Amino acid sequence: MAAVTYLEAIRQGIWEEMERDSSVFVLGEDVGVYGGAFKLTEGMLERFGEDRVVDTPISESAIVGAAIGAALMGMRPIAEMQFADFISCAFDQITNFAAKCRYRWGAGVPLVIRGPSGGGIHGGPYHSQNPEMHYVHTPGLKVVAPSTVYDAKGLIKSAIRDEDPVVYFEHKFLYRRLKEELPEGDWTVPIGKADIKRTGSDISVITYGAMVHLALEAAATLANDGIELEVVDLRTLVPLDKERVLDSVKKTSKVILLHEDVRTGGMAGELAAIIAEEAFEYLDGPIMRITAPDTPVPYSPPLEEFFLPKTSDIIRVARQLAAY
Amino acid sequence: MPSNVIMPQMGESIFEGTLTKWLKKVGEPVKRDEPLFEISTDKVDSEIPAPASGVLSEIRVNEGETVQINTVVGVIAEEGAAASPAPAKVEMEDAPKPQAVQPAPQEPELTPEPEPAAAASRSVRSSPLVKRIAREEDVDLGQLEGTGLGGRITKKDILSHLSGRQGSDVPPSAAPAPRMPGTERSPAGSSEVVPMSAMRKSIAEHMLASRRTSAHVTTVFEVDLTRIVNIKNQHAQEFLEREGGKLSYMPFFIKTVAGALKEFPVVNASISGTDIIYKKDVNIGVAVALDWGLIVPVVKNADEKSFLGIAKTASSLAERARQKKLAPEDVQGGTFTISNPGVFGSLLGTPIINQPQVAILCIGAITKRPVVINDAIAIRSMAYLTLTFDHRLIDGAVADHFMSSLKNKLEQWDEPLF
Numbered sequence: 141m142a143a144v145t146y147l148e149a150i151r152q153g154i155w156e157e158m159e160r161d162s163s164v165f166v167l168g169e170d171v172g173v174y175g176g177a178f179k180l181t182e183g184m185l186e187r188f189g190e191d192r193v194v195d196t197p198i199s200e201s202a203i204v205g206a207a208i209g210a211a212l213m214g215m216r217p218i219a220e221m222q223f224a225d226f227i228s229c230a231f232d233q234i235t236n237f238a239a240k241c242r243y244r245w246g247a248g249v250p251l252v253i254r255g256p257s258g259g260g261i262h263g264g265p266y267h268s269q270n271p272e273m274h275y276v277h278t279p280g281l282k283v284v285a286p287s288t289v290y291d292a293k294g295l296i297k298s299a300i301r302d303e304d305p306v307v308y309f310e311h312k313f314l315y316r317r318l319k320e321e322l323p324e325g326d327w328t329v330p331i332g333k334a335d336i337k338r339t340g341s342d343i344s345v346i347t348y349g350a351m352v353h354l355a356l357e358a359a360a361t362l363a364n365d366g367i368e369l370e371v372v373d374l375r376t377l378v379p380l381d382k383e384r385v386l387d388s389v390k391k392t393s394k395v396i397l398l399h400e401d402v403r404t405g406g407m408a409g410e411l412a413a414i415i416a417e418e419a420f421e422y423l424d425g426p427i428m429r430i431t432a433p434d435t436p437v438p439y440s441p442p443l444e445e446f447f448l449p450k451t452s453d454i455i456r457v458a459r460q461l462a463a464y
Numbered sequence: 465m466p467s468n469v470i471m472p473q474m475g476e477s478i479f480e481g482t483l484t485k486w487l488k489k490v491g492e493p494v495k496r497d498e499p500l501f502e503i504s505t506d507k508v509d510s511e512i513p514a515p516a517s518g519v520l521s522e523i524r525v526n527e528g529e530t531v532q533i534n535t536v537v538g539v540i541a542e543e544g545a546a547a548s549p550a551p552a553k554v555e556m557e558d559a560p561k562p563q564a565v566q567p568a569p570q571e572p573e574l575t576p577e578p579e580p581a582a583a584a585s586r587s588v589r590s591s592p593l594v595k596r597i598a599r600e601e602d603v604d605l606g607q608l609e610g611t612g613l614g615g616r617i618t619k620k621d622i623l624s625h626l627s628g629r630q631g632s633d634v635p636p637s638a639a640p641a642p643r644m645p646g647t648e649r650s651p652a653g654s655s656e657v658v659p660m661s662a663m664r665k666s667i668a669e670h671m672l673a674s675r676r677t678s679a680h681v682t683t684v685f686e687v688d689l690t691r692i693v694n695i696k697n698q699h700a701q702e703f704l705e706r707e708g709g710k711l712s713y714m715p716f717f718i719k720t721v722a723g724a725l726k727e728f729p730v731v732n733a734s735i736s737g738t739d740i741i742y743k744k745d746v747n748i749g750v751a752v753a754l755d756w757g758l759i760v761p762v763v764k765n766a767d768e769k770s771f772l773g774i775a776k777t778a779s780s781l782a783e784r785a786r787q788k789k790l791a792p793e794d795v796q797g798g799t800f801t802i803s804n805p806g807v808f809g810s811l812l813g814t815p816i817i818n819q820p821q822v823a824i825l826c827i828g829a830i831t832k833r834p835v836v837i838n839d840a841i842a843i844r845s846m847a848y849l850t851l852t853f854d855h856r857l858i859d860g861a862v863a864d865h866f867m868s869s870l871k872n873k874l875e876q877w878d879e880p881l882f
Binding site: 393420421422423424425463464 | 591592593594595596612613616618619
């Protein structure tokens, strides 16, 4: 079987679910005739028709609002945000309505909101953000951020089948850079399960999304110095797989929390608090964060390079921590 | 000059103690060396004497509280000096409050005068993990060389120290097996939740640690103690008159075990890494059951003592254990342990080895049983003796030779009692 890209894996996942379940449909800006800004929905209009591949006006609030309504009426909509940056336009619909329907009225909203996030593609401040924490902070939502081709396909299928709203952040830097051969047949990756992408004994690097690959690169380099990193890929931010995170920290006793999102209020801070509360007596060094600084994502390529966490950052911090 | 009363360090690896009881009230006079309070630590329960004469003017640590060693638990004022003012919280509301213009009568002491050794161990830099392992495994961090940044003791340092000490090929994991398996979070039905005493916790940890460390194997021997029973009965009255105490079976066992240990040095040994440490001293611990737990005082140099010397030492240790008057050195340095559940009716037991020792003898109840001797049935006083040994070091044949020797010595007892 031919290797497929991360982007193609998501497309396959959606396609297969639409074949399997006629209540699944996609809506978003230019998802139909144009096939999506990144060509993720290419060919779907021809295959499934305009009732199930809906081009919308440029209004994220309307897209999500319509999707919630359809979901309440028994459909399984997949709402595309052309760039995850623009999800903030739909913030109220997502956080005050989709997230609270089950709690307030006992009405599940089986809705997927997906879109490309992340930098490294010289997209500047409006096309490079990582807005996951707004949704991690809102009870009632599930938040997913796959790092591999396999996880991307398995998780989009799980998200579509979930009875509650799932915000699915794909990383656009990985879209065409990753290729992997996928197994045949109908399989999924469960929401809420982290994955150990590399086992190691000395330092746990807990991360998600594109940063997983930087952590793996750093781990390969550091292994030559006898420093073994364990790379824990969260895959799902909510619900968090606390058990796997804590098990890894208890094993290695040292931890680096790594994400591409900015520092303040990031996932790393939340993880640091959980580790301090629940694994304090297993720590043999300070909990270290590697994140983007608290600024917008710069447009200038050298500034963007400075802004994003790099493999060399992980190597430097890991060496400090190993020697601590 | 008021004198601070501190939580003493009872044993080299003790970092904290629980103040179980004050024997004096605030305002009561105390004499130097008079028992002032009782403590309970990992190793020992004991009474602590007053460091000075005067009046107990202040109690800073209440009964039941656990504090680090060298913590000031109370203050003794000179006789005649007024007790220090009552704590602020009981001050009457209508009393004038001159605090704004007058400094507090005494600064809270954050750093009590430390003894040099204690100061050294407290300034050691480590981590929450290292401190936890040190606590659980009874390690004095002051004795470790740190290889971390600025001499910090790292996980690697303490684990390599432990693997040397325990002689285990498998270093204890940073996440050891749960200390208390079967932890019940919310007990169902009608029940009472009571926190463990320091002694209970210590026993629990040591028992589990031993099961993880040693390869326990138990062998059972049946021993004819008729001769010893007769000798004991013959001399009981004389012993009581001469020594003022009851003659028990224990000194017979200690004496014979000491002899057998001299013949089989490997049973009087311990393991360090891949080295075998043969102990020159024969120090036999005797498990003493207490209403509040269990303690193992040690009869030192049992091989060099006469029967009477052993009898006196053992009964004095047992008596002091029951009165909580054991000194830390009374429970340290054991090279072999005897457990005697026979006094409670147990026929035979399979005890857990008292680390870092490699064997423990268990004495079952002495009961009259029909025994075949030369094809005739006789009534004899019999007991089952079991030896639990560490198969890492002692093979079955060696353990059985040791037990055969012990059995012969007991059945053919030929030592003067006085």
